[in-house]
Amino acid sequence: MTAQAAIALVIFVIAYILIVTERIHRTKIAIMGGILLVVFRIMSQPEAFGFIDFNTIGLLTGMMLLISVIKETGVFSYVAIKIAKQARGDAWKILLWFSVFTAVASALLDNVTTVLLIAPITILIAEMLDISPFPFLVAEILASNIGGTATLIGDPPNILIGSATDLSFLDFVVHLGPVVVVILVITLFALKITFRKALSPGDIDYGKIVEGMDETKVIKDRALLRRSLIVLGLTIAGFIAHDALSLKPATVALAGGGALLIWSGTDIEKRLEEVEWPTLFFFMGLFVLVGGLEKAGLLERLATGILSASTSIVVLSLCILWISAIASSFLDNIPFVAAMIPLLLKISTSLFPNTEGLDEAAYKLYYMKESLPLWWSLALGACLGGNGTIIGASANVVIAGFSEKTKSPLNFKNYFRYGFSFMLISVALSSVYLLLRYLLFR
Amino acid sequence: MKIKEYMKRDFRTVSPGTPMREVALLFFESGESVLPVTESDGALVGLILIDDFILIFLPHYIDLIRNLDFIHDFGALERTSFSIEEQLFVAGDLMQENISVLDEEDSVMKAAAVLHKLDMPRIPIVRGKKLVGMMSKNDVCKAIYDMEGHR
Numbered sequence: 001m002t003a004q005a006a007i008a009l010v011i012f013v014i015a016y017i018l019i020v021t022e023r024i025h026r027t028k029i030a031i032m033g034g035i036l037l038v039v040f041r042i043m044s045q046p047e048a049f050g051f052i053d054f055n056t057i058g059l060l061t062g063m064m065l066l067i068s069v070i071k072e073t074g075v076f077s078y079v080a081i082k083i084a085k086q087a088r089g090d091a092w093k094i095l096l097w098f099s100v101f102t103a104v105a106s107a108l109l110d111n112v113t114t115v116l117l118i119a120p121i122t123i124l125i126a127e128m129l130d131i132s133p134f135p136f137l138v139a140e141i142l143a144s145n146i147g148g149t150a151t152l153i154g155d156p157p158n159i160l161i162g163s164a165t166d167l168s169f170l171d172f173v174v175h176l177g178p179v180v181v182v183i184l185v186i187t188l189f190a191l192k193i194t195f196r197k198a199l200s201p202g203d204i205d206y207g208k209i210v211e212g213m214d215e216t217k218v219i220k221d222r223a224l225l226r227r228s229l230i231v232l233g234l235t236i237a238g239f240i241a242h243d244a245l246s247l248k249p250a251t252v253a254l255a256g257g258g259a260l261l262i263w264s265g266t267d268i269e270k271r272l273e274e275v276e277w278p279t280l281f282f283f284m285g286l287f288v289l290v291g292g293l294e295k296a297g298l299l300e301r302l303a304t305g306i307l308s309a310s311t312s313i314v315v316l317s318l319c320i321l322w323i324s325a326i327a328s329s330f331l332d333n334i335p336f337v338a339a340m341i342p343l344l345l346k347i348s349t350s351l352f353p354n355t356e357g358l359d360e361a362a363y364k365l366y367y368m369k370e371s372l373p374l375w376w377s378l379a380l381g382a383c384l385g386g387n388g389t390i391i392g393a394s395a396n397v398v399i400a401g402f403s404e405k406t407k408s409p410l411n412f413k414n415y416f417r418y419g420f421s422f423m424l425i426s427v428a429l430s431s432v433y434l435l436l437r438y439l440l441f442r
Numbered sequence: 443m444k445i446k447e448y449m450k451r452d453f454r455t456v457s458p459g460t461p462m463r464e465v466a467l468l469f470f471e472s473g474e475s476v477l478p479v480t481e482s483d484g485a486l487v488g489l490i491l492i493d494d495f496i497l498i499f500l501p502h503y504i505d506l507i508r509n510l511d512f513i514h515d516f517g518a519l520e521r522t523s524f525s526i527e528e529q530l531f532v533a534g535d536l537m538q539e540n541i542s543v544l545d546e547e548d549s550v551m552k553a554a555a556v557l558h559k560l561d562m563p564r565i566p567i568v569r570g571k572k573l574v575g576m577m578s579k580n581d582v583c584k585a586i587y588d589m590e591g592h593r
Binding site: 074076080116119120121123124127128129130206207209212213214215216217220388402404405406 | 499502503504506507508509511512513514515516517519523
């Protein structure tokens with residue numbers, strides 16, 4: 001190993017350990033780690049900036065702007081109250097529809113914002129009805145991570161994968177959507193059996209409490225709501241059509257965000273304050289850190305090592321799925337996926353070499369098509385793995401925080417009992433899906 | 443104009459060991475929203491704000507719901523009571539220790555500025571470490587009124 005490769009590896013490993021142990025904020029580590037690679041001349045400054053994937057950064061920024069306006073409208077509370085009223089106090093129905101709503105919103109917006117808005121009102125409604133919020137919160141964690149798996153914009157690992165591979169929004173929906181729906185349905189069914197006792201009614205007049213709630217009061221500005229929903233709808237339509245229109249997802253997201261900034265007449269300072277700058281800078285630093293590994297030739301070696309163990313796409317896919325799932329249960333899945341992407345690109349091109357002398361674009365189409373199961377394995381493993389533990393995904397941590405002052409707070413132990421088994425079920429279902437759709441009948 | 447000319451020298455205090463129930467009663471009886479906590483030698487050790495007191499009772503996720511207009515009746519939550527451990531709270535558990543104080547020799551203008559900046563209804567006035575008075579926004583008004591009268 002050259003001295004350069006050794007330095008790059010040491011910086012990456014130390015940064016990675018510091019990021020996953022969370023003693024210092026991950027963004028600080030990513031910024032410093034990235035800059036050290038330039039200071040130690042592993043790469044030049046222009047090279048470092050070149051490693052930053054601005055499609056990912058743009059997509060995240062656009063969605064953050066869009067969401068920061070939608071948050072203001074009260075639409076999440078509105079839907080939550082409406083569901084509680086329609087369910088007429090039936091706890092299972094509330095849990096079911098809250099979970100479905102969480103899954104859909106997580107797929108179309110982002111799962112952290114979704115749970116930030118829906119979890120407090122869930123706890124409130126559950127406690128008003130004298131039911132433990134615990135099953136609802138477990139269900140919402142599971143639903144948010146499962147729902148987020150279905151689309152390119154639903155979960156950061158998918159954004160990273162989509163951006164690096166040019167897989168489109170529609171590709172994600174078509175390939176991951178079916179298995180996500182199956183996983184969600186089975187998970188909800190399993191939740192019903194698991195929590196049937198906790199969801200039985202207490203001695204309170206549900207009807208009176210629920211009828212007393214007036215959902216129209218949470219919408220303060222109807223014009224803003226209408227405009228937000230129109231722009232969101234157009235943005236989603238834009239995502240569906242982005243590949244056909246030859247537009248990158250970041251262009252669609254920034255167009256939506258930009259349009260709503262103007263049309264909503266909102267205060268720009270306030271909206272920009274709501275952009276999660278720490279997340280954006282974390283991604284930028286991380287891209288440079290992973291770039292260091294690539295530049296030093298370390299990912300090349302790792303890919304060669306892996307391929308010397310097995311070149312079977314069935315074995316590789318299932319290994320990627322399960323390793324990603326277990327790793328993402330306990331560690332931050334974003335740095336994991338960021339490092340896996342260039343590795344998988346190397347594995348794909350080695351497995352499917354350009355023997356027919358195709359030009360670059362045609363060759364990319366060819367090896368991406370052949371290596372699809374590897375990518376879907378990574379996406380399914382990294383996103384669904386987040387359900388394994390209470391620290392597996394940011395949405396989980398947010399919900400655990402909210403539950404602290406309830407009668408049954410979520411902690412590592414009581415969540416693990418349910419979350420880890422539900423995660424294993426979902427990954428097992430994904431294995432079957434991958435085998436049947438992509439692997440067994442090639 | 444010095445603070446010592448306008449501050450209230452007659453004020454209620456609690457000690458760090460005063461039980462929560464007595465603190466509640468004192469808030470109610472005095473009509474104040476800030477109570478100083480002092481040791482037996484008169485040294486100021488903290489402040490209890492009525493908001494902190496109410497917040498123990500209120501589930502904190504309610505803070506996160508932007509708009510509560512839709513609710514008329516909190517249902518089962520209305521039966522919320524303090525938990526056993528919360529009932530054992532004393533003033534020392536509730537108080538804020540990192541607090542701003544003013545010296546009795548400071549000017550009224552400084553009191554006005556600090557009260558406004560901190561958005562506090564009143565602030566403890568000390569001589570050394572000893573609590574000697576409380577200066578409220580009302581006391582500042584009185585000082586301003588006197589100043590106008592003398593012109």
